[in-house]
Amino acid sequence: MIKLEITQEHQGLRITQCVSEFLPELQSLNLKKMIKAGDIKLNGCLIKKDFEVEPGDIIEVYVPIEFQRFPLLDIVYEDKNLIVLNKQPGTVVVGRVDRNTPELMSMVINYMRDAGEYSEESGCIPFACFKLDVYTGGLVLFAKNAEYFEALREAVRQRRLARTFRAIVKGCPEYERGEFQHFYVKDGDDKYRVSAKKMRGSVPIYTRYRVLESNGIFSVVEIEPVTQYLNQERAHMEAAGYPILGDRLYGDARANKKLGIKYQALWANRIRFNTGVNNMLEYLNGKTIETEDIDFPLVNFE
Known part of the structure; x- marks a missing residue:
């Protein structure tokens, strides 16, 4: 107050x-x-x-919390063109759910204003290049101006930016590492369905994974959604038989209730730039931005 x-x-x-x-x-x-x-x-x-x-x-x-001099702004990387933040679960990226839900975009706007970087007239305003579900934590990339937003958006479209997630899933994949291949189709306003069989209007999706730790019941895995569709990492792991713990939309409701998990154990922990040379993103080529500050819900692996 x-x-x-x-x-x-x-x-x-x-x-x-x-x-x-x-x-x-x-x-x-x-x-x-x-x-x-x-x-x-x-x-x-x-x-x-x-x-x-x-x-x-x-x-x-x-x-509102997002206007309190950016108290939750965890900056992992920043330069004159972009900023990468480590978002906490419960924070929306763009578009407030209600007045009690903090919004990352508002925090970035306030941060840029405070630094003297914000100017609507010159197009120096933040643009979210990735979106994360309100209950997914992790790295979110913002361009600081319209020019770099268009360049980054094109790089995402061409799969020259790769995102990796860390998650806790139910079960353990048979192999330590591999790639799931399924088909993905929109199923209602906010949900997408993944199937092993091709469906009308579906597109093929590819998701790589690597098992980091497992007790046979739960596993910590690294997930890379190669094709990068909305909620792909969540829907694809569920379709493959390894739902992410705490996921209300694609998870195992019985397991979530038994464990008392309130949000999904999913964190966007790495962004890798393969932007090539002779373009405005050349200075980022080969760069990896990563965080180990991951606030998973507590799951007992004993």
């Missing part, structure tokens, strides 16, 4: 005008809606209208 003390120079201004002046990073929010929701108080009291203020008044602002 932030307290704003009103002085003589602010007399006659409305609450929203004062909040915008003191906290310009909140200008993108619907401040009147925050007043009605009780997130902005006047002199310790709940209010429902955007009153004019007087000297000595105290405005209390309960700032």
Whole structure:
């Protein structure tokens, strides 16, 4: 919570005008809606209208978490063109689910503004090159301007950027490493289905894996979705018979309930750039960005 003390120079201004002046990073929010929701108080009291203020008044602002000077911004890599963050489960990449869910995009905007890098006029605004489910943790790549976003998006389309995930799955694949090959098709608004047989409208998908640790019941695996379709790593592991623990959409509901896991044991832990030469991404060619800061749900391997 932030307290704003009103002085003589602010007399006659409305609450929203004062909040915008003191906290310009909140200008993108619907401040009147925050007043009605009780997130902005006047002199310790709940209010429902955007009153004019007087000297000595105290405005209390309960700032959404993503606007609290980027408290959860875990920067793994940064240069003048891009930034890679290690996202925590429960944080949405783009598009707030509700006012209590932190949004990574808003944090990056605030970070760039604070660094003097943000400019809508010149196209220096962040763009998410990858998206992760709200309950998947790990590396998220943002371009800092439109030009590099287009270049990175094309590199993703051409599979010149490879992402690797670490996960805990039920069961253990027969071989220590290998590649699953199935077919992938949209099945409703938010879900995708994977099958060993070709279906109408389906496309072939390929996912590489490597077993890092196993007790026969659960396994820690490294997953690389070669074809990089939405939720491929989750849907493909389930179709192959090794569902990711904690996954509400593609997982084993009985196992999840028994283990008491609240979010999926899936983490985007590595980005590898194979961008080639003689292009604007040449300086990234051969670079690997990786994190070992992985906050999996607790699973007993004993």
